[in-house]
Amino acid sequence: MSRKRHALAARDAHITTLRSVIVVMILVCAGLFWGWKTSPDRLNVHVPPDLRTGSTRVWWKVPEPNIYTFAVYVWQTINRWPVNGEVNYKRNIQVFNTFLTPGCRNYLDNEYEQRRARGELKGRVRGIYEIPGRGFQNDSPEGPGGVRVIDRDHWIATLDMGVSESYAGTSVRDAYVRYPIYVSRVDNDPDANPWGLQIGSADGCFAGVPQRLGYADDDSDADQPSEVASP
Structure with missing residues (x-):
């Protein structure tokens, strides 16, 4: 037992x-x-555009060429008014809201109202383009086409762009402008903003005052900022 x-x-x-x-x-x-x-079901990894020599990246680092491309794409599209600036500009600001910081969105809204009050938008057609030969520059973070790293989540992209505006088929503006665009990392809505980046900071869109470089038909002073220019 x-x-x-x-x-x-x-x-x-x-x-x-x-x-x-x-x-x-x-x-x-x-x-x-x-x-x-x-x-998370998605991890956003930024890859540099030139992979001929290979690349090893930490997942959180955004390459400077990607920052520059993002700034050019968003700024160019927002400032493209194919028919009527009074309608197109407002629509662009709304459509690209997720690509703008609240400070930059507020700046653009105010700028829109000021230009509309001065009669500078109704019937106005606008195009903005990268000046040939003034694209991204690896060796010049402070100069045209350069991207200056502030910290891991903030950058300043210097864009030299041509701005052309016309009204009723008549050219009213055709100038070169330098834009010091502030770019911030904001990974809060990957579906609406797959870049994980936004134009602007808490105070506005720019890290300095945009400056006119010259006119499209005269390159003699294109490298010397001469006066303040409206965006």
Whole structure:
């Protein structure tokens, strides 16, 4: 009888151990499932455009060429008025809202109202383009086409762009302008903003005052900012 009691006790102890292992495994699986459900389903990794020599990147670093491309794309599209500036400009600001910081959005809204009040938008057609030969420059972070790194999440892109405006088929503006565009990292809505970047800071869109470089038909002073220019 004693031998049978020991066998039954050993069996019961083994069953208890197996039950404990099962409970632990269930808890571990539940923890793994919770971690899988709460982990991000998308990781935004910025890759430099030139991969001829390969590239090793940490996931949070944004290459300077990507910052420059983003700034040019957003700024050029916002300032493209194909038919009527009074309608197109307002629409562009609304459509690109997720690509603008609240400070930059407020600046553009105010600028829109001021220009509309002065009659500078109704019927106005506008185009903005990168000046040929003034694209991204690796060796000049402070100069035209350069990107200056402020910190991990903030940059200043210097864009030299041509701005042309016309009214009723008559040219009213055709100038070169230098824009010191502030760019910030804001990874808060990857569906609406896959770049994870926004134009502007808390105070506005620019890191300095935009300056007129010259006129499109005269390159003699194109490298010397001469006067303040409206965006």
